[in-house]
Amino acid sequence: MSNAPYRCGFVTLVGRPNVGKSTLLNRVLGQKIAITSHRPQTTRNRIPGVLTRPDAQIVFVDTPGLHKAERALNQHMVDVATEALWDTDAVALLIEAGVGPELEVGISETVTELLEQLRGTGKPVFLVINKIDRLPRPQVLPIIAAYQDAFDFAAILPVSATKGIGVDALLDALAAAMPEGPALYPEDALTDLPxxxxxxxxxxxxxxxxxxxxxxxxxxxxxxxxxxxxxxxxxxxxxxxxxxxxxxxxxxxxxxxxxxxxxxxxxxxxxxxxxxxxxxxxxxxxxxxxxxxxxxxxxxxxxxxx
Ligand SMILES: Nc1nc2c(ncn2[C@@H]2O[C@H](COP(=O)(O)OP(=O)(O)OP(=O)(O)O)[C@@H](O)[C@H]2O)c(=O)[nH]1
Ligand SMILES: [Mg+2]
Structure with a gap:
């Protein structure tokens, strides 16, 4: 047994619609609790999921994708995601690699605004580049470079939520960033959603x-x-x-x-x-x-x- 202290905390998964937040939540839990689809704006609520490891317990909070809201429903979704940024120990900002025929690397307006907000919170922000299975490895480098210039991320982690690539490294990095403290949920807890x-x-x-x-x-x-x-x-x-x-x-x-x-x-x-x-x-x-x-x-x- 190591003498390292036990860690426990919250990680909010945030990002634009359809980048794979809910798929990643299900992947880290090893069970499906969040619904997913090929369409943007699938998630509408805060979806908590508990991962218990020997060294740490991480409560992931999946959120609706951030977008320009017109209807009351969309405003509600964006509010849910924004509120989840305040009450958390770390933020996992998801983006997707390989967008468009040119494999765009640019940072969207939504993400730029979000980064502004996150700067104000002072919380550690992990950039998770998802869907790296869609493009050759060297093509991830320009994405990393573009984001590194825009924000002081705690770490930048390329993953594939569907294939499971890079997920262990992501979990290790997040676990190490959690505050010291005992587990909040029993070992076998998965979510408190009814x-x-x-x-x-x-x-x-x-x-x-x-x-x-x-x-x-x-x-x-x-x-x-x-x-x-x-x-x-x-x-x-x-x-x-x-x-x-x-x-x-x-x-x-x-x-x-x-x-x-x-x-x-x-x-x-x-x-x-x-x-x-x-x-x-x-x-x-x-x-x-x-x-x-x-x-x-x-x-x-x-x-x-x-
Ligand atoms: N190729 C590939 N597709 C992925 C990956 N992760 C998610 N997807 C696909 O991306 C689509 C959107 O996934 P979701 O998990 O629903 O995305 P989300 O970010 O939760 O979307 P919203 O709830 O709308 O904000 C689905 O068709 C997933 O199968 C990945 O690592 N690689
Ligand atoms: Mg979702």
Whole structure:
């Protein structure tokens, strides 16, 4: 046993939409708690995940991607991410390597503004260059050079969240930056999010992965009923997919109900894995007119105070 003190603290994962924050969270935990998709603006809430190691416990906090917000929903998402920067011991700023046909290395306006904010906090900021599997190693160097000039990062770490490259080095660097102190959560804790929330998110993930164009951005999911049948061990879940307009209802249901059926089948598979039980999932679609632009409707659908 080493005599090094135990460390425990919070790391907020922050960055633009779609850079791979939620994929990285799932990768470091070795389990899926955050939903992911090829579309930007998938995450809408603060998603905490606990990693316990022999030398340290790190509470990762996944956040919605930072973007220019127009609707009330988007403003809420950006607020959630911004608030998570204050109450943390370190920040992991994620960017993605290999953007565009020219493999751009420039720093976006959003990230420049974020770096300004972070300068004010005085917290250690780790630059995590994700998706390095998409480009040859030497191409990462100009990215590192551009960012090194812009900010005094605690470290710059190239990773691939999907392939697991560089993740151990990232975890070692973050663990060493945590304050000394005992673990906050029991060893086997993964998250303090309620199962009902994660279940609703899993349904929402399928909407993001399967629906075209703008429809996913008008959807929210709430779980309305949850029954655990003690004799069979089966879990019965009823969830509602909320849309903004009548026309979107038909799109979510699909021809002959095919779309909703497919979403249900995919979501049930994830739920059965998470709950280690047989799941019966019933999905309904309801119109909550213009909910993404109404603070009152947002609260009703679970996007109120964090
Ligand atoms: N090639 C590659 N793709 C990745 C990697 N990490 C994530 N992705 C993909 O990038 C897309 C976005 O991933 P997410 O984890 O949902 O991104 P996010 O930053 O959480 O996005 P928001 O929640 O919208 O802010 C998905 O299609 C992922 O599979 C990686 O290391 N390499
Ligand atoms: Mg996300």
């Amino acid at each position: 199962e009902r929330f994660i279940a609703a998110e899993m349904v929402r993930e399928k909407l993001f992965r399967q629906l075209g164009q703008e429809v996913p951005y008008s959807t929210a999911v709430t779980v309305e009923a949850w029954r655990e049948l003690s004799d069979s061990g089966r879990v019965e879940i009823e969830a509602v997919v909320h849309v903004e307009r009548e026309s979107q209802k038909g799109i979510v249901i699909g021809k002959g109900g095919q779309m909703l059926k497919r979403i249900g089948i995919d979501a049930r598979r994830d739920l059965e894995r998470m709950l280690a039980a047989k799941v019966h999932l019933r999905l309904f679609v309801r119109v909550e007119k213009g909910w993404t632009r109404s603070v009152g409707s947002l609260k009703k659908l679970g996007y109120g105070e964090q």
